[in-house]
Amino acid sequence: MSASLPCPRELALRLLHDMLRIRRMEERAAELYGAGKIRGFLHLYIGEEAVAVGALHALAPDDAVIATYREHGHALVQGVPMNAIMAEMYGKREGCSHGRGGSMHLFDARTRFFGGNAIVAGGLPLTVGLALAEHMQGGKRIAACFFGEGAMAEGAFHEALNLAALWQLPVLFCCENNLYAMGTALARSQSQTDLCAKAAAYKVAAQAVDGMDVLAVHQATGAAVEQVRAGQGPYFLEYRTYRFRAHSMFDPELYRDKAEVEQWKARGPIHSYSARLKAEGLLDEAGFLALAAQVEAEVEAAVAYAEAGSLEPLADLCRDVYTSAPGTQVQP
Numbered sequence: 001m002s003a004s005l006p007c008p009r010e011l012a013l014r015l016l017h018d019m020l021r022i023r024r025m026e027e028r029a030a031e032l033y034g035a036g037k038i039r040g041f042l043h044l045y046i047g048e049e050a051v052a053v054g055a056l057h058a059l060a061p062d063d064a065v066i067a068t069y070r071e072h073g074h075a076l077v078q079g080v081p082m083n084a085i086m087a088e089m090y091g092k093r094e095g096c097s098h099g100r101g102g103s104m105h106l107f108d109a110r111t112r113f114f115g116g117n118a119i120v121a122g123g124l125p126l127t128v129g130l131a132l133a134e135h136m137q138g139g140k141r142i143a144a145c146f147f148g149e150g151a152m153a154e155g156a157f158h159e160a161l162n163l164a165a166l167w168q169l170p171v172l173f174c175c176e177n178n179l180y181a182m183g184t185a186l187a188r189s190q191s192q193t194d195l196c197a198k199a200a201a202y203k204v205a206a207q208a209v210d211g212m213d214v215l216a217v218h219q220a221t222g223a224a225v226e227q228v229r230a231g232q233g234p235y236f237l238e239y240r241t242y243r244f245r246a247h248s249m250f251d252p253e254l255y256r257d258k259a260e261v262e263q264w265k266a267r268g269p270i271h272s273y274s275a276r277l278k279a280e281g282l283l284d285e286a287g288f289l290a291l292a293a294q295v296e297a298e299v300e301a302a303v304a305y306a307e308a309g310s311l312e313p314l315a316d317l318c319r320d321v322y323t324s325a326p327g328t329q330v331q332p
């Protein structure tokens with residue numbers, strides 16, 4: 001352990017490694033999108049990596065995690081193999097959702113990563129349900145939900161916070177406040193811009209954290225998790241962060257100044273944290289390059305895996321499709 005770092009060396013380096021894995025996987029996904037290999041929607045998390053990495057490393061491996069359509073990083077850190085994520089983005093059968101979900105619907109029950117939700121705020125009630133089940137069964141696992149600040153204008157947010165607080169459920173509400181919901185700035189769509197005040201209105205403990213600082217995220221989340229696991233009810237964390245790329249691949253970004261984006265990029269979570277590790281003597285340039293090479297190899301292996309994967313045959317199109325009338329089958 002370094003004197004001024006709040007975690008052991010191995011974890012300190014793991015945090016950097018995971019941020020690099022997300023960054024490089026997504027940069028490659030963007031290229032593949034341009035090449036027509038990945039289609040449909042693609043929402044990149046680039047710039048926000050410190051949140052998923054710092055927060056998920058503060059949870060136990062069997063805690064439940066739910067996220068939005070900007071969820072590649074959360075799935076990866078929760079333990080979904082990069083191969084299965086890349087194959088899913090390609091729409092291949094070898095993907096974690098068997099190619100039926102695509103980028104927005106990564107899902108893997110084995111690692112307790114319960115999606116990937118395309119509906120804004122849709123993951124919040126699901127998380128409360130997971131926590132309620134755990135609570136009723138007397139377990140100690142908690143359920144964490146990641147969502148954008150845009151979700152806080154939705155009814156589902158209010159219903160979820162109300163019930164989680166009323167029933168004192170083990171939920172960690174992780175708000176990724178990147179300031180914009182698509183092209184709409186927070187102050188243009190919400191009357192109360194103090195997000196912690198909204199959570200506090202439901203008597204949910206709340207705290208804001210610098211979401212560009214992976215160590216701050218990890219520490220604050222760890223303290224919150226301790227309380228939630230001890231049975232003290234839900235906790236709300238606002239991670240102040242910024243997405244460096246467009247909302248999705250179709251977004252001319254007319255709603256924000258380039259200068260603002262550049263200012264946030266200067267505080268980028270990867271380069272600021274690498275600099276900190278170097279200053280602490282935990283990493284040198286050769287070590288950084290070795291880590292980057294390792295990540296590059298993992299990403300290229302995932303791309304090769306996705307390329308070699310198979311598409312679902314047309315005859316299977318209606319498999320797992322349910323109708324409301326019992327006993328009836330959908331004809332292909």
Ligand SMILES: Cc1ncc(C[n+]2csc(CCOP(=O)(O)OP(=O)(O)O)c2C)c(N)n1
Pocket residue numbers: 068070118119120121147148149150151152176178180181182247
């Ligand atoms: C219920 C619902 N309304 C609208 C949309 C369209 N939509 C997709 S993403 C988005 C913005 C959400 O912003 P935020 O929650 O802040 O998350 P971010 O994309 O910034 O991560 C909207 C309005 C949707 N998917 N679901």
